[in-house]
Amino acid sequence: DAGVTQSPTHLIKTRGQQVTLRCSPISGHKSVSWYQQVLGQGPQFIFQYYEKEERGRGNFPDRFSARQFPNYSSELNVNALLLGDSALYLCASSLQGAVEQYFGPGTRLTVT
Amino acid sequence: EDQVTQSPEALRLQEGESSSLNCSYTVSGLRGLFWYRQDPGKGPEFLFTLYSAGEEKEKERLKATLTKKESFLHITAPKPEDSATYLCAVRPGGGGATNKLIFGTGTLLAVQP
Numbered sequence: 001d002a003g004v005t006q007s008p009t010h011l012i013k014t015r016g017q018q019v020t021l022r023c024s025p026i027s028g029h030k031s032v033s034w035y036q037q038v039l040g041q042g043p044q045f046i047f048q049y050y051e052k053e054e055r056g057r058g059n060f061p062d063r064f065s066a067r068q069f070p071n072y073s074s075e076l077n078v079n080a081l082l083l084g085d086s087a088l089y090l091c092a093s094s095l096q097g098a099v100e101q102y103f104g105p106g107t108r109l110t111v112t
Numbered sequence: 113e114d115q116v117t118q119s120p121e122a123l124r125l126q127e128g129e130s131s132s133l134n135c136s137y138t139v140s141g142l143r144g145l146f147w148y149r150q151d152p153g154k155g156p157e158f159l160f161t162l163y164s165a166g167e168e169k170e171k172e173r174l175k176a177t178l179t180k181k182e183s184f185l186h187i188t189a190p191k192p193e194d195s196a197t198y199l200c201a202v203r204p205g206g207g208g209a210t211n212k213l214i215f216g217t218g219t220l221l222a223v224q225p
Contacts, residue, residue: 031211042199042215056210090155094211099144099203103155
């Protein structure tokens with residue numbers, strides 16, 4: 001079975017621009033979470049979506065938004081990019097009621 | 113405040129030299145402690161989930177244990193392919209449906225042949 005997939009793999013943007021990152025969960029998984037991992041740090045929770053509804057939000061500004069589609073795939077949008085948004089953005093999926101989360105390979109975002 | 117602290121930050125071992133990584137945590141109502149392995153530039157790979165003090169889980173050369181305040185990841189006779197960053201995370205309780213994880217900063221393990 002395919003694992004969690006994310007696109008694109010790498011992305012370079014300029015300050016002030018907007019970016020959309022995409023995630024497809026493991027087949028059968030209905031919950032998707034997004035994390036930001038800055039170099040040298042552990043992942044930080046941004047959002048969780050389950051059955052297309054937001055179930056949790058981390059301490060991130062309103063420039064960050066997300067949504068989940070009927071096929072359970074998800075998009076993370078970041079507006080008005082700042083240099084500090086440069087990071088590895090990770091998507092994780094899990095089964096309903098399960099605690100284990102399985103991560104994708106991530107999208108490396110560089111803001112110049 | 114929910115918090116996870118991992119030590120040491122980095123560990124260099126010779127092949128076959130066993131050691132342990134530490135994860136201490138402060139959390140309101142633990143709903144699971146997780147260990148992940150992360151290779152450079154890749155997403156974390158799930159290793160173990162522990163739920164209650166006294167629980168132990170094993171996988172190949174790795175063994176994870178849990179107490180009320182900390183978890184240990186024991187590595188027995190490591191090989192160079194065990195080199196990676198090992199991340200510890202907790203899922204807080206406190207109600208709500210979120211499965212938010214709180215991660216430590218990881219331990220970078222290097223195993224030399």
